[in-house]
Amino acid sequence: MEKKMNSRTKIKGKMKMKHNRLIFIVTFFTFTVSFLTPVVFNAQSETSQNENLILGEWFPLNISKGGIGNGLTFTVDGKFNSITGAFIIFKYKLEGDTLISISPDSDREGKQKIEITDTKLIISNEATQSELTRISGDSNSGIIGKWTGNHYTGSKQTMYFTTNQNEYFTLPMSSEEGTYKINDSIIELSVRKINKSFQWSVDGDTLTLKEIDADMPEQKYLRLK
Numbered sequence: 001m002e003k004k005m006n007s008r009t010k011i012k013g014k015m016k017m018k019h020n021r022l023i024f025i026v027t028f029f030t031f032t033v034s035f036l037t038p039v040v041f042n043a044q045s046e047t048s049q050n051e052n053l054i055l056g057e058w059f060p061l062n063i064s065k066g067g068i069g070n071g072l073t074f075t076v077d078g079k080f081n082s083i084t085g086a087f088i089i090f091k092y093k094l095e096g097d098t099l100i101s102i103s104p105d106s107d108r109e110g111k112q113k114i115e116i117t118d119t120k121l122i123i124s125n126e127a128t129q130s131e132l133t134r135i136s137g138d139s140n141s142g143i144i145g146k147w148t149g150n151h152y153t154g155s156k157q158t159m160y161f162t163t164n165q166n167e168y169f170t171l172p173m174s175s176e177e178g179t180y181k182i183n184d185s186i187i188e189l190s191v192r193k194i195n196k197s198f199q200w201s202v203d204g205d206t207l208t209l210k211e212i213d214a215d216m217p218e219q220k221y222l223r224l225k
Contacts, residue, residue: 056223056224058071058072059071059087060087061220061221067088068084068085071170078181079178079179080180080189081176082177082178084172085170087169088169090169091165094114099113113125116142118139120132120133130151136225143161146225147159147160147161155173168222185200186198186199186200197213199212207222
């Protein structure tokens with residue numbers, strides 16, 4: 001009888017040890033997962049936030065004397081569009097129904113008649129007339145905002161007027177689509193199986209790209225909201 005009691009006691013002891021060990025393992029695993037998950041989440045969140053910085057349309061600030069530049073648009077699906085065309089920055093002022101665009105290089109002024117409604121901007125001179133549609137900006141803010149419509153050349157033009165009297169004019173000539181991948185401060189752009197890597201950073205509304213392993217000046221872009 002005593003041997004049977006001892007045997008039962010030993011079995012109960014072993015079962016208790018296994019139970020305690022199981023509780024320890026479950027507790028340790030739960031603690032480990034709960035400790036590591038925020039780290040993984042925060043890392044993914046930080047990466048996502050960095051990638052979000054580059055999304056949108058970027059106006060080139062490195063423009064040739066003839067006004068030719070290369071704009072970029074990044075989308076959330078990992079694609080980008082490279083646009084070559086006329087990218088011109090003017091200073092502007094309004095005098096009644098007259099828009100005066102001032103060239104920064106020559107101080108030459110161009111004058112055009114305008115008519116503004118909530119959603120339309122009609123620009124006309126002696127030879128041509130263009131009707132543009134508002135795509136951003138408050139309908140009560142007058143000319144301030146972003147407008148797009150057909151140019152007399154047949155291409156689609158975009159005009160963006162700011163509160164500090166800057167006017168950004170875009171007239172695409174050609175475009176090319178590619179893909180991009182971001183790894184911290186490096187962005188890889190791929191077009192037609194050609195890959196180029198750049199150091200990138202966004203400071204406010206300014207994007208800076210510096211091609212790696214290439215003796216090229218850094219390129220700066222302005223975000224057009």
